[in-house]
Amino acid sequence: MKLPRRKFLRLAVGAAALPTILRVASAQSYPTRPVRFIVPLPAGGAADIVARLMGHWLERLGQPVIVENKPGAGTNVGVQAVLNSPPDGYTLLLFGTASAINATLYEQLPFNFLRDIAPVSGLVGFPLVMEINQSVPAVTVAEFIAYAKASPGKINFASAGIGTAPHLAGELFQVMTGVKMVHVPYRGEPPAISDLLAGRVQVMFGNVTASIEHIRSGSLRALAVTTAAPSTALPHVPTVGETVPGYEASGWFGVGVQKGTPAEVIEKLSTEIKAGLADPTIMSRLADLGSTVLPLSPADLGKLVTEETEKWGKVIRAANIKPE
Numbered sequence: 001m002k003l004p005r006r007k008f009l010r011l012a013v014g015a016a017a018l019p020t021i022l023r024v025a026s027a028q029s030y031p032t033r034p035v036r037f038i039v040p041l042p043a044g045g046a047a048d049i050v051a052r053l054m055g056h057w058l059e060r061l062g063q064p065v066i067v068e069n070k071p072g073a074g075t076n077v078g079v080q081a082v083l084n085s086p087p088d089g090y091t092l093l094l095f096g097t098a099s100a101i102n103a104t105l106y107e108q109l110p111f112n113f114l115r116d117i118a119p120v121s122g123l124v125g126f127p128l129v130m131e132i133n134q135s136v137p138a139v140t141v142a143e144f145i146a147y148a149k150a151s152p153g154k155i156n157f158a159s160a161g162i163g164t165a166p167h168l169a170g171e172l173f174q175v176m177t178g179v180k181m182v183h184v185p186y187r188g189e190p191p192a193i194s195d196l197l198a199g200r201v202q203v204m205f206g207n208v209t210a211s212i213e214h215i216r217s218g219s220l221r222a223l224a225v226t227t228a229a230p231s232t233a234l235p236h237v238p239t240v241g242e243t244v245p246g247y248e249a250s251g252w253f254g255v256g257v258q259k260g261t262p263a264e265v266i267e268k269l270s271t272e273i274k275a276g277l278a279d280p281t282i283m284s285r286l287a288d289l290g291s292t293v294l295p296l297s298p299a300d301l302g303k304l305v306t307e308e309t310e311k312w313g314k315v316i317r318a319a320n321i322k323p324e
Contacts, residue, residue, distance in 0.1 A: 030265050039078065039094045040078020041071050046209035048069060051094045053282060075095065092120070094254075095255075096251060105163040105316055114306065120257055122296030124209075125291065126292070128166060129224070133199045156181065156182045157204060160206075168319075168321075170183065177244055208291070226239070226247070233288070233289070254305075278295070
């Protein structure tokens, strides 16, 4: 049977619009089952704390948000876990500076982070803090530099692993000061902090979020923060740049999903995360941890990742850093 042209066109237009209608309907009902939130770092660190705060907030969407810690290979294990899941918004990734670093650090990754992960929202920005064991005879950055130069190769500096932000912050410090330290990488920040507290290592450029309680209690001594401006969480602690002009390093975390996730789902997640970052209780909790909210849109977060990838790529090549 031959359809009238006008009726045929209406049916054709309706069929073409069907996928969009289905996607919008899916986004409106999302989520209909529990959401996984992959944290590619060990439990107890800064990333884990931030993810659990935001995961709890996202449960306002009506489903449980299950935080899963999948550390390994400098966060690449966690990223791959997300890429092995369907691009449907039910597997979220907490990522940060490490992912921008890994793009240069690892020459043969099974993925291209900029290509394969879609940014959803910024979460937090935070300074690193140059912190030492109380046995180290220094109370300023200048005194530490003098002490380290008098003991070349005898100062151990801890990090959360090769190629992590704490590692590169320490490498940048060595390059800019001429200090020679021994890098001791750990599998995440909690074990590194434990050994710093025990005196097995002497210094660390750690996340303020994970270290601030130890600093406040006096178990660790904060010499300086690594950002250009002082931290509101440690207002009386100077910046490294005051002693080492031009020094700056900072960390950040955001949320991503696998590329191909419906744009409507990404927008829904982005909107809800932004609302969470504006919540006074969450803002206060993050401030207590030494972080500041970073409510970046998907586009702005993507721009940040690109810029950070370029910045840390230069440091990695200059210091000839290789993965384990």
